[in-house]
């Protein structure tokens with residue numbers, strides 16, 4: 001019985017000591033956790049200063065992705081090029097954030113620096129479809145659904 005009380009006292013001592021120590025967790029979402037400068041979160045598709053999409057639909061990111069998480073459908077941009085800065089652009093672009101392992105190889109492979117991994121880390125959804133970032137989402141600011 002004495003041994004049991006001693007173990008209980010030791011347990012309580014540890015509990016009280018931990019109560020006084022600073023927390024490792026943060027009260028998310030009220031408080032955001034800082035991420036490392038090189039953190040790789042959700043992707044974005046960049047545009048130039050005139051609002052033209054940098055993606056030329058070359059498909060290199062899709063080809064290099066080890067998780068097969070990217071789907072690109074390319075098309076000609078037409079004479080007036082309302083969307084892209086060059087003669088081709090991505091009509092459709094999707095990243096499956098469930099498949100993605102955030103390795104950053106798509107970013108490295110992109111010849112126009114169009115696809116970039118952002119620090120956005122609040123990835124959650126109610127369905128599998130919620131976790132597929134489509135082109136409008138990737139062109140806009142990263143937000144929590």
Ligand code: SF4
Nearest residue numbers: 065100101103104106
């Ligand atoms: S970060 Fe890696 S796994 Fe994710 S889409 Fe890019 S290449 Fe694929």
Ligand code: SF4
Nearest residue numbers: 055056058059061110
């Ligand atoms: S994001 Fe870059 S690599 Fe991917 S299709 Fe567009 S231009 Fe090519």
